[in-house]
Amino acid sequence: MIIGLVNQKGGCGKSTTAAHFAYWLSFNGSVILIDADSQQSSSTWISQLESVKIPTQAILDPEQLFETIDTISDKYDAIVVDGPAGLSEVTKSILDVVDL
Numbered sequence: 001m002i003i004g005l006v007n008q009k010g011g012c013g014k015s016t017t018a019a020h021f022a023y024w025l026s027f028n029g030s031v032i033l034i035d036a037d038s039q040q041s042s043s044t045w046i047s048q049l050e051s052v053k054i055p056t057q058a059i060l061d062p063e064q065l066f067e068t069i070d071t072i073s074d075k076y077d078a079i080v081v082d083g084p085a086g087l088s089e090v091t092k093s094i095l096d097v098v099d100l
Helices: 014-025 041-047 062-072 089-097
Strands: 002-007 031-035 056-058 078-085
Touching (some): 002 014, 002 089, 031 041, 041 056, 041 078, 062 089, 078 089
Parallel strands (some): 031 056, 031 078
């Protein structure tokens, strides 16, 4: 399952929700967090967890994002993608590949 957190508005909780959701999902299977936001807050927060290790990947290029998600989708039970604010090419790539 590929879950994207996107919104045109910044500061609405996308990164916080992505980090918490990835953490919660990690108790039910394998999960990776892909941080497509230039601030990279969610991947920074996840990397600082001591109780559980969740892999993260920061990808800011829309084509690389599309290709990476397609490549790794079989390796994880869930992929959580933290998107940038606005309707950018990165956001469009996220929306093209997500299930939810």
